[in-house]
Amino acid sequence: MEQSKAGMNTRCTHSGHLEDLQFKGAVSPLFPSTSYAYDGVDTKRYPRYFNTPNQEALARKVADLEHSEAGLIFGSGMAAVSTSLLAFLGSGDHLVLPEQSYGGTQNLVREEFGKYGIEATFVTGTEASDFEAAIRPNTKVLYLETPSNPLLYLTDLEAVSGLARSRGLVTMIDNTFASPINQNPADFGIDIIIHSATKYMGGHSDICAGAVAASAAHIDRIFQLAKNLGGSLSDYTVWLLERSMKTMGLRVKAQSQNALELSRHLRTHTGISRVYYPGLEDHPGHAIAKAQMRGFGGMLSFELAPDRDADRFVKALKWVKPSMSLAGVESTLTLPSQTSHGLLSPEEREKAGIADELIRFSCGIEDIQDLIADLDQALAAAAKVSAGAALIK
Numbered sequence: 001m002e003q004s005k006a007g008m009n010t011r012c013t014h015s016g017h018l019e020d021l022q023f024k025g026a027v028s029p030l031f032p033s034t035s036y037a038y039d040g041v042d043t044k045r046y047p048r049y050f051n052t053p054n055q056e057a058l059a060r061k062v063a064d065l066e067h068s069e070a071g072l073i074f075g076s077g078m079a080a081v082s083t084s085l086l087a088f089l090g091s092g093d094h095l096v097l098p099e100q101s102y103g104g105t106q107n108l109v110r111e112e113f114g115k116y117g118i119e120a121t122f123v124t125g126t127e128a129s130d131f132e133a134a135i136r137p138n139t140k141v142l143y144l145e146t147p148s149n150p151l152l153y154l155t156d157l158e159a160v161s162g163l164a165r166s167r168g169l170v171t172m173i174d175n176t177f178a179s180p181i182n183q184n185p186a187d188f189g190i191d192i193i194i195h196s197a198t199k200y201m202g203g204h205s206d207i208c209a210g211a212v213a214a215s216a217a218h219i220d221r222i223f224q225l226a227k228n229l230g231g232s233l234s235d236y237t238v239w240l241l242e243r244s245m246k247t248m249g250l251r252v253k254a255q256s257q258n259a260l261e262l263s264r265h266l267r268t269h270t271g272i273s274r275v276y277y278p279g280l281e282d283h284p285g286h287a288i289a290k291a292q293m294r295g296f297g298g299m300l301s302f303e304l305a306p307d308r309d310a311d312r313f314v315k316a317l318k319w320v321k322p323s324m325s326l327a328g329v330e331s332t333l334t335l336p337s338q339t340s341h342g343l344l345s346p347e348e349r350e351k352a353g354i355a356d357e358l359i360r361f362s363c364g365i366e367d368i369q370d371l372i373a374d375l376d377q378a379l380a381a382a383a384k385v386s387a388g389a390a391l392i393k
């Protein structure tokens with residue numbers, strides 16, 4: 001069957017597969033060589049040239065899953081983000097990106113880009129018109145993150161890509177939260193699609209990697225810088241990531257289903273004051289999410305009601321563990337006010353919409369009734385006992 005018509009699970013399983021010509025084994029062989037012959041061969045192979053057999057095979061899988069011509073595999077999500085941005089930005093250029101973007105991306109732009117004479121505007125709003133208002137004569141790149149971290153804001157991909165095309169700008173998206181299973185930005189005209197493969201692509205909390213998918217011409221431009229910066233991924237990890245990605249469709253579907261059911265449950269719970277999930281009808285981005293996503297993703301956020309204690313809630317959980325990262329098969333949570341946004345002042349946090357009792361939840365693949373039971377018992381344990389009630393006891 002034609003590859004372009006295959007479904008996502010078929011692509012996850014088969015795209016980029018390397019034939020074991022010697023022994024006819026079922027899985028892609030691992031070629032860990034860092035040294036390849038240069039004589040009598042067409043391709044000069046070397047891991048930092050991003051062209052070992054396993055690197056190229058996995059890049060094909062990522063490209064196919066993102067409906068793109070070509071791909072590159074990196075040593076981390078931030079290697080993919082930094083190399084992609086710097087490939088299209090130089091001294092005197094300007095970048096537009098969302099205020100609510102991944103912390104590492106913000107640090108890269110705020111701490112490093114000034115040294116290279118690259119200017120940036122962080123936009124607070126999520127509409128294409130907010131991006132448009134930030135465009136300057138020297139703007140080169142519009143950078144998106146949708147759904148965003150941690151409040152799951154949505155941005156209309158087609159509106160931004162149309163805007164960028166009319167102004168001759170390059171569009172990039174950090175597609176980590178959606179994963180290629182739930183969202184293919186190339187279908188909506190976005191040029192360059194970036195992933196922290198540490199998250200849903202790896203999915204088992206044991207791989208750090210990054211990936212980019214785009215047209216062959218855009219990938220070549222990123223590659224020209226990538227080979228000089230040197231952020232390639234070891235073939236051992238490439239091989240493990242290829243294996244992980246075979247189950248990505250199944251995992252992400254289960255995680256998205258769990259997130260939808262959990263968000264519906266939590267919305268009716270008296271211990272919760274607010275739930276942020278694009279799959280809920282009253283989420284401000286729900287209509288956009290329905291138009292550009294196949295599923296609403298495995299990430300949700302919620303605020304505990306004022307009568308619940310966040311620390312007690314977290315400590316009482318049995319299955320769900322506090323964790324810095326996300327997207328693994330096990331459910332985890334973080335308090336952004338104590339982690340990603342911990343260095344902001346209380347006023348800055350409030351401006352960013354990050355309540356102290358906000359919990360960012362990464363759904364795993366556990367059975368939903370177990371997750372609901374765990375959260376229910378932890379919410380009960382987190383109820384603050386008023387001074388009066390304590391006395392009566």
Ligand SMILES: *Cc1c(COP(=O)(O)O)cnc(C)c1O
Pocket residue numbers: 076077078079102104149174176177195196197198199208209210
């Ligand atoms: C984790 C993450 C990154 C960075 O990826 P690393 O693999 O940690 O370098 C970038 N964007 C998003 C949305 C992430 O969650």
